[in-house]
Structure formats: structure tokens, C-alpha cells
Amino acid sequence: MRFDTVIIGGGLAGLTAGITLQEAGRKTVIVSAGQNALHFFSGTFESTEAERERITEFFVRAGIPVHFQDGQRLMPAGTFRPAALSLEDVTLFPQTPVSSKALIVNFSGFHDFFTAFLAEGLEKNGTTCRICTLDLPEMEHLRLSPSEMRSVNIARVMDSCWEKAVADIRVMHKDEDLILLPQVFGLKDASIPGKILAALPARAAFIGTMPPSVPGIRTQMQLKRRYEILGGTFLMGDEVTSAAIHDGVVSSITTRNLDTSRIFGEYFILASGGYFSKGLAATPVQVVEPLFRLDVAFEEDRNGWYRQDFFADQPYMDFGVKTDADLHAVKDGQPLKNLFAVGSILGGTRPDFGSAAGLALRTAFAAADAITTSKPQE
Amino acid sequence: MxxxxxxxxxxxxxxxxxxxxxxxxxxxxxxxxxxxxxxxxxxxxxxxxxxxxxxxxxxxxxxxxxxxxxxxxxxxxxxxxxxxxxxxxxDRSKPKIRDRMLAGTDFMGTLARPFAPIVNGMTGLGATKAVLDATLAIDRHRTFPKYSAHGFEGWLKRHAREQAKFERQVAYFHGCYVNYNFPQLGKDLVKVLNALGVGVQLLEGEKCCGVAMISNGMTREATRHAQHNVSVLQKAVDKGLTVVTTSSTCTFTIRDEYPELLKVDNAGVRDALVLATRYIYQALESGAATLRFREDYHARIAYHTPCHLEKLGWGLFSQELLKMIPGVEFILLDSNCCGIAGTYGFKKENYEASQAIGKPLFDQVEAVNPDFIACDCETCKWQLEMSTGYTVKHPISILAEALA
Incomplete structure (x- = not known):
């Protein structure tokens, strides 16, 4: 099989590159070893001013409403983090304290949303909190498997009966100027969170839950659909097993499922993610990129990989694949001419600032641009 | 260590x-x-x-x-x-008679086929469906697949001599569905492969792949089938033959379920067994052969990827072949299970769940409103035809009807 560009990794970086290239009329394939970090996505990308218009339009074309608004995002433990580009259902606050009184609403039996932590954090910032739980008969059947009372299962029920939840919250609501709900709305229909915000009697915000992330899954499904509508080939659940490199140029790869049918490409984009996605792997003595054996920047002394303080910046988060200034991946000290490395595999992201998503978007655009503007190879 | x-x-x-x-x-x-x-x-x-x-x-x-x-x-x-x-x-529970009947696809096929017109007439009757529902808990909404009076094996044997004339040869694992229910798919495959200059021969006595036995707790029977099939496939491999298939689930079962679940070693034959769509795509890609299509062929086709084909990762071969046909408007349906899962959806206790699982797919088909659906799986076909009213055609049959 022959494609203009072969993309390894089907997360935010891989899909962004794939969609951008398909929009430019290129024929691409994405090889994705299972689902990806979008399933842990908080709904906020990063604090950045660059390429606002391009990023907004990119998501709008995929049917994903986003907004830019500098402000503070309320975290699940009641703390605040700076944020800007976010999905439309992420409420950003201009300053703290965000309210004098807040109503925190949870679903009865849902343990992946920590209302007490949220209240404690907010009360430190001068907000009085009241916690209420919702009991809807439509959710009774979920209790048959209490261990599976999870964000996605609740979201499925809420897709069809969110209006009942809103009606109950209206009854619970007294004089609070802020209503906080878990992020369990709009799994398939992106318009539901906005309708809920409009229907509630006070300003409201959706707060992140334990994974999987409902807005993250929705974003993944919409991006994949957009990619396939544009004619892209998405190989889900397959993984790259080998790559052929000659004279600094990648010519083809093999995958587990397609074994002897090699996938040839003019360009290759490596968007295989960080440690979780196995784009990077740590052995006892080194950090490696397992597929192409690319050069990885890491601390030689293993004792320097992490710090005792769990909450401190961890050096291993900075390790990543080496590239030149144009994101060409470096192998044995030489940049490979047609292999770009994008997204979390580059390292240096900080999960607490949501910068992995920003890095994925920015580098994926850069690699796609480099491919669409370069001359065809000999 | x-x-x-x-x-x-x-x-x-x-x-x-x-x-x-x-x-x-x-x-x-x-x-x-x-x-x-x-x-x-x-x-x-x-x-x-x-x-x-x-x-x-x-x-x-x-x-x-x-x-x-x-x-x-x-x-x-x-x-x-x-x-x-x-x-x-x-699981120590014994499979019920109903489960044994549903799982014994080739045994039931052998029994039913000589009386195909009678059996088909009977299973189509509301009264029969009510009896099956009440006595065996086979849901009355289901339509039993029709049995074909003349099996595919007999047909191909009658054409063996002309098939042998082709220089390039493949063996065909046709599966129960093609032999007992829908020989036309096998004939379509022969037509397409012949157009590529390839002759088709039978294996030396294939048996049901056993997928329904595995899912109905008949592990011992399934293992016997697996051992038999591996030895039959090995004979073809020893002759240097590639073995093509048209059922994505049979293919998946023989390649992956035999070693993973039944502990039957298939290492000698696994790589030789390929879906015909993959085989044809590769033949066309390598330039070894070409296909000529009709100029007046027009169809708006919605393609559904069966779950086991998704797992095999070979859906793209069927998709790319359909896209090659001039006059085809190709729509890829979202990745969803149709809900039938082989014999699962036939059981009365699973009927509602089966239909609920398939609903997003049925809704999308209705919204897309294609001329027909394309799909590589026989049980998905039954489910989609019953639940959407649209005809479902195998990609190989579509290629055959579009050939010049």
C-alpha cells in the first residue's frame, strides 16, 4: 500500500496532522495502537496566543466548538490553573474568588468526582459550598454493576435525559451564584453541555472527573470521523512492527495486522506519544524510542530521572526524541529527511498546564505544513 | 531467565x-x-x-x-x-439443545439442505417461528438463513476441470454460509478470481471453523474441528497454495482463536490464509493482473466493517477495492457493532440487547440512505437486512457484478 504520508499514532497529534494533510488533498494513513491520551483530556489545551484563528477554525470544521478566553480553570480538587483555548463546555473564570456561594451537584453512587475535595479547595478561596446528590430513576440500572458507575456510562444516560437532571438541579438550587457539575454530559452530542449551561439558574461549570474523559472521547470520535470523511485511512488497533530506513530516508513500515503488506510513504510522521502510549520506553539504564531507535535526549544518571517530591517537576517528563529545528527526527546524530516527530514524544510537556495538547497541535501543524509546502522527492 | x-x-x-x-x-x-x-x-x-x-x-x-x-x-x-x-x-454448564443446534452450522446444513425448499418454507412461517420461540427460545423476530438446495462444493466440483486450466491456483475455504446458504457468493469469487487469471479449488474436506461452538461452550467439538481444518489447510500449503476466504469471522477464528483459545497450533498455515479482498487487492497492486469494470455501473454504497474484520485490521482492502470501481460513491459507516454477534442475537434472551447494540448503526444507515450496504460478514448481513430493510452485498459480489 502506498500513501503520501504515513502517520504513526492516532491521538491528537496524529489526527491533527492527518486531517490537515487530507484537507490539503494528500492521501494519508494513520496506524494507531489502541486509543490514546485524548481519553484523559481535561478539555483545555494550553495558555497560548499563537495560531488562535487556525486552531479555532480547525476544530470548528470538525464540529468541535472551542473558545479562547484567558482565565482560570477550576480543577477537580478546587484549585485553579491558568488556561485559554478550551472546549466550549469548559468554563473559565477571570479571577478568584469565583463566587460567594457554590452548589456542587453529583450523581448518587458516582465515585469518580470528589465533591469534598472540590468544596475544601473552594472554601480556602472564600467560597461557601453546599453538596447535593442527584438520584434519577433512569440511572438505577447502572447500580447493578456498581464498579462500573463511570463517567461514560452516566454520560450515555444523560445524552437522552439531561433535561430531567437540569429540572432536579433547579429544585435543589437556592441562592448560589455558581453551580458545579461533573464533566459527564454530551458524549455523542456536543451541543448538550451548552444547553445545560443556558438552562441552569446560575453560572455553571463542568469539572473534570477521573478517566475516561467524556469531552475527550467526544473530541476523539469527532476528529476521527472528520479524518475519515476527508478520505483518510485509520487503522485502529494495529501497531508498527518494523521500519525500513535507507540513506537517512524512511521508505516503508510493516504492521502487526498487515504483516507482509508493507506500507510505503513519501513522508512519515511519528506521533506515537509519551511513556503511556509507548512512544517512549524506559529501560533500567536508558530511555529509548522503540520503533526507529531515534536519538533520545535524557539524563545519563538514572538518579537524576526523578525527584523524591512527587509533586515537583519530574526530569523524566523533559526527556524526548531529538529533532532538528524543522522537527525532522534525529537518528545516530543525523536528521532523517522524511520523518517528523510530533506531540508528546518530544517531551517537555507539563500535564498540570495542559501543554501536551498544545504541543500536539502546534507540532502537528508544523509537520503537515512542511510536507505540503515541500517539493516532491526524487 | x-x-x-x-x-x-x-x-x-x-x-x-x-x-x-x-x-x-x-x-x-x-x-x-x-x-x-x-x-x-x-x-x-x-x-x-x-x-x-x-x-x-x-x-x-x-x-x-x-x-x-x-x-x-x-x-x-x-x-x-x-x-x-x-x-x-x-464454566461447567452444559450447552442447551438450542445452543448446540445454532452452533452446529455444518451439521444442520447437511441435514437441511436436501429438503431446502421445505425447510425454507417452514422456517419462514410465523407458526414455526412461534414454536421455535416457545420451545427452543430462538427469537421469533429472527428470520432463519435460507438453505440452498445445491451446495457450493458440488458446484465447484462440477467446474473443477475448467478451474484447473488456470496456471495460477488458490484454494478456497468457503465456510458453512457459502456452502449451505449462499453459494452465489462462492460463484462470484470464482468469477472475480478467474478474471484475474486465477483458478479456484476446494480444500480436501474443510469443516466449519467452529466459531459458534466456541461461543456456545462446545470447546471439545470446536477443538476437533480446528485440528481437522489445520491439517487440511496444511495440505494446501504444502502444495504451495494460498487459501482465500470470504468470511471475515471464519478467517479471524482460524488465524487467531485457534491458537489463543483452543491451543491448536496453526503456525504452519496462519499466514497462508487470507481474505479474498486482501488477495485481490495485492494482485492488483503488484500489477500482476488487472480488472476491467463496466462503464455503466453506478452505486451509492455504505460500507460496514464487521467487528472481527476490524480486529484483523483488513477492512481497508475491501474498502479500497470498492473505491476502485468507477461509478461507486463510497461511504464508510462509523465503527459500530451490528449486535448480532453470530448466534448471540438469535437467542430469545439476547434479542433486545442485540437490537439496542445495533441501533446507532441502523440509524446511520437510514440517514445515509445508500443504494445498498457492503459488508464482509454473513451474520452482519442477516442483522442489517432484517433491521434496516436495505440489501447487504459482499464486496466480492459487488466486484463480480461490476466486472465488464
Whole structure:
């Protein structure tokens, strides 16, 4: 099989590159070893001013409403983090304290949303909190498997009966100027969170839950659909097993499922993610990129990989694949001419600032641009 | 000897990170709250079952074995294999007569085919359906696949001499469906392969792949079929033949379920068994042959990828072949299970769940409103035709009708 560009990794970086290239009329394939970090996505990308218009339009074309608004995002433990580009259902606050009184609403039996932590954090910032739980008969059947009372299962029920939840919250609501709900709305229909915000009697915000992330899954499904509508080939659940490199140029790869049918490409984009996605792997003595054996920047002394303080910046988060200034991946000290490395595999992201998503978007655009503007190879 | 060799488990359950992504994509979880979901039924439950078989949960029977959990797992855990292997190891309940009938596709086919007109007439009657529903708990909404009076094997034997004239040859594992229910698909395959300059021959006595036996707890019978089929396939491989197939589930079962679940070694034949769509795509891609299509062919086709084809990762071959036909408007349907899962949806107790699982797919088909649906799986075909009213054609049959 022959494609203009072969993309390894089907997360935010891989899909962004794939969609951008398909929009430019290129024929691409994405090889994705299972689902990806979008399933842990908080709904906020990063604090950045660059390429606002391009990023907004990119998501709008995929049917994903986003907004830019500098402000503070309320975290699940009641703390605040700076944020800007976010999905439309992420409420950003201009300053703290965000309210004098807040109503925190949870679903009865849902343990992946920590209302007490949220209240404690907010009360430190001068907000009085009241916690209420919702009991809807439509959710009774979920209790048959209490261990599976999870964000996605609740979201499925809420897709069809969110209006009942809103009606109950209206009854619970007294004089609070802020209503906080878990992020369990709009799994398939992106318009539901906005309708809920409009229907509630006070300003409201959706707060992140334990994974999987409902807005993250929705974003993944919409991006994949957009990619396939544009004619892209998405190989889900397959993984790259080998790559052929000659004279600094990648010519083809093999995958587990397609074994002897090699996938040839003019360009290759490596968007295989960080440690979780196995784009990077740590052995006892080194950090490696397992597929192409690319050069990885890491601390030689293993004792320097992490710090005792769990909450401190961890050096291993900075390790990543080496590239030149144009994101060409470096192998044995030489940049490979047609292999770009994008997204979390580059390292240096900080999960607490949501910068992995920003890095994925920015580098994926850069690699796609480099491919669409370069001359065809000999 | 590394530490991993001491700690490694079958189907690598210990690599599960508890991310719950499998449960988010499981088609059963949204419709059947009695099913604990793939993470709980698979890796979580395995941890307990290894301590004490007491923890085996009968609710594992609700698993469709669609393998979607494995396709989405970011850690490469064989979630569905863990679940199915646990059913084989711990479930002591005997399969019911109904389950034995549904699972014995080639036995039932052999019995029914000589009386095909009578059997087809009978199974189509409302009264028969009511009796089957009441006595055997086969849901009355289901339409039984029709039996064909003349099997495919007999037809190909009658054409063996002309097929032998082709210089290039393949063997064909046709499966029960083509032999007993729908020989036309086999004839279509022969037409397309002949157009490529390839002759088709039978294997030396294939048996049902056994997928329905595996899912109905008939492990011993399934293992016997697997051993037989591997030896028959080996004979073809020894002659240097590639073995083509048209059923994505038979192919998946022989390639992956034989070694993973039945512990039948298929290493000698696994790579020689390919779906015909892949074989044809590769023949065209290599330039070894070309196909000429009609100029007046027009069709708006919605393609549904069966779960087991999704797991095989070969859906793109069928898709690319359909896109090659001039005059085809190709629409890829979203990745969803149709809900039938072989014999699962025929059982009265599963009918509602089966239809609820398929609903997003049925709704999308209706919204797309194609001329017909394309799909590589026979049971998806029955489900989609019953539930949407649209005709479902195999990609090979579409190629055959579009040939010049």
C-alpha cells in the first residue's frame, strides 16, 4: 500500500496532522495502537496566543466548538490553573474568588468526582459550598454493576435525559451564584453541555472527573470521523512492527495486522506519544524510542530521572526524541529527511498546564505544513 | 531467565492499567447492566479467578467476543481472550439443545439442505417461528438463513476441470454460509478470481471453523474441528497454495482463536490464509493482473466493517477495492457493532440487547440512505437486512457484478 504520508499514532497529534494533510488533498494513513491520551483530556489545551484563528477554525470544521478566553480553570480538587483555548463546555473564570456561594451537584453512587475535595479547595478561596446528590430513576440500572458507575456510562444516560437532571438541579438550587457539575454530559452530542449551561439558574461549570474523559472521547470520535470523511485511512488497533530506513530516508513500515503488506510513504510522521502510549520506553539504564531507535535526549544518571517530591517537576517528563529545528527526527546524530516527530514524544510537556495538547497541535501543524509546502522527492 | 518469565500471564492481564477505555467502547455495557464490562470481566476478574475459581462470574456469557476491547486497548491487553478463556476454563454448564443446534452450522446444513425448499418454507412461517420461540427460545423476530438446495462444493466440483486450466491456483475455504446458504457468493469469487487469471479449488474436506461452538461452550467439538481444518489447510500449503476466504469471522477464528483459545497450533498455515479482498487487492497492486469494470455501473454504497474484520485490521482492502470501481460513491459507516454477534442475537434472551447494540448503526444507515450496504460478514448481513430493510452485498459480489 502506498500513501503520501504515513502517520504513526492516532491521538491528537496524529489526527491533527492527518486531517490537515487530507484537507490539503494528500492521501494519508494513520496506524494507531489502541486509543490514546485524548481519553484523559481535561478539555483545555494550553495558555497560548499563537495560531488562535487556525486552531479555532480547525476544530470548528470538525464540529468541535472551542473558545479562547484567558482565565482560570477550576480543577477537580478546587484549585485553579491558568488556561485559554478550551472546549466550549469548559468554563473559565477571570479571577478568584469565583463566587460567594457554590452548589456542587453529583450523581448518587458516582465515585469518580470528589465533591469534598472540590468544596475544601473552594472554601480556602472564600467560597461557601453546599453538596447535593442527584438520584434519577433512569440511572438505577447502572447500580447493578456498581464498579462500573463511570463517567461514560452516566454520560450515555444523560445524552437522552439531561433535561430531567437540569429540572432536579433547579429544585435543589437556592441562592448560589455558581453551580458545579461533573464533566459527564454530551458524549455523542456536543451541543448538550451548552444547553445545560443556558438552562441552569446560575453560572455553571463542568469539572473534570477521573478517566475516561467524556469531552475527550467526544473530541476523539469527532476528529476521527472528520479524518475519515476527508478520505483518510485509520487503522485502529494495529501497531508498527518494523521500519525500513535507507540513506537517512524512511521508505516503508510493516504492521502487526498487515504483516507482509508493507506500507510505503513519501513522508512519515511519528506521533506515537509519551511513556503511556509507548512512544517512549524506559529501560533500567536508558530511555529509548522503540520503533526507529531515534536519538533520545535524557539524563545519563538514572538518579537524576526523578525527584523524591512527587509533586515537583519530574526530569523524566523533559526527556524526548531529538529533532532538528524543522522537527525532522534525529537518528545516530543525523536528521532523517522524511520523518517528523510530533506531540508528546518530544517531551517537555507539563500535564498540570495542559501543554501536551498544545504541543500536539502546534507540532502537528508544523509537520503537515512542511510536507505540503515541500517539493516532491526524487 | 528474567523476572517477566515467572510473572507473565496468559493474555497479559497484568499489563492492564485500569484506564477503563475498553469499557467505554464495549457495545454490551450500554445495553446490558448485568454485564460487568470488559475490564471487570477480563483483567480485574482474572486476578480473582486465579486465586479461586469461585470468583468466576456467569455474566461473562454476555460478552459478544467482538474484540472491540482489544482493538481500543492502549496497553495491548487481550481483554476478550481473557474473558473467553475464562469461560472455557471455568464454566461447567452444559450447552442447551438450542445452543448446540445454532452452533452446529455444518451439521444442520447437511441435514437441511436436501429438503431446502421445505425447510425454507417452514422456517419462514410465523407458526414455526412461534414454536421455535416457545420451545427452543430462538427469537421469533429472527428470520432463519435460507438453505440452498445445491451446495457450493458440488458446484465447484462440477467446474473443477475448467478451474484447473488456470496456471495460477488458490484454494478456497468457503465456510458453512457459502456452502449451505449462499453459494452465489462462492460463484462470484470464482468469477472475480478467474478474471484475474486465477483458478479456484476446494480444500480436501474443510469443516466449519467452529466459531459458534466456541461461543456456545462446545470447546471439545470446536477443538476437533480446528485440528481437522489445520491439517487440511496444511495440505494446501504444502502444495504451495494460498487459501482465500470470504468470511471475515471464519478467517479471524482460524488465524487467531485457534491458537489463543483452543491451543491448536496453526503456525504452519496462519499466514497462508487470507481474505479474498486482501488477495485481490495485492494482485492488483503488484500489477500482476488487472480488472476491467463496466462503464455503466453506478452505486451509492455504505460500507460496514464487521467487528472481527476490524480486529484483523483488513477492512481497508475491501474498502479500497470498492473505491476502485468507477461509478461507486463510497461511504464508510462509523465503527459500530451490528449486535448480532453470530448466534448471540438469535437467542430469545439476547434479542433486545442485540437490537439496542445495533441501533446507532441502523440509524446511520437510514440517514445515509445508500443504494445498498457492503459488508464482509454473513451474520452482519442477516442483522442489517432484517433491521434496516436495505440489501447487504459482499464486496466480492459487488466486484463480480461490476466486472465488464
Amino acid at each position: 528474567t523476572l517477566q518469565e515467572y510473572t507473565a500471564s496468559a493474555h497479559n492481564f497484568e499489563e492492564c492499567m485500569k484506564c477503563t477505555i475498553c469499557t467505554a467502547y464495549c457495545p454490551v455495557v450500554p445495553v446490558n447492566p448485568r454485564y460487568p464490562g470488559p475490564k471487570q470481566a477480563g483483567p480485574d476478574g482474572e486476578r480473582l479467578r486465579l486465586k479461586d475459581p469461585y470468583f468466576f462470574n456467569k455474566a461473562l456469557k454476555y460478552c459478544l467476543n467482538c474484540k472491540r476491547c482489544e482493538v481500543v486497548c492502549p496497553s495491548g491487553v487481550k481483554v476478550a481472550d481473557i474473558i473467553q478463556a475464562a469461560r472455557i476454563k471455568y
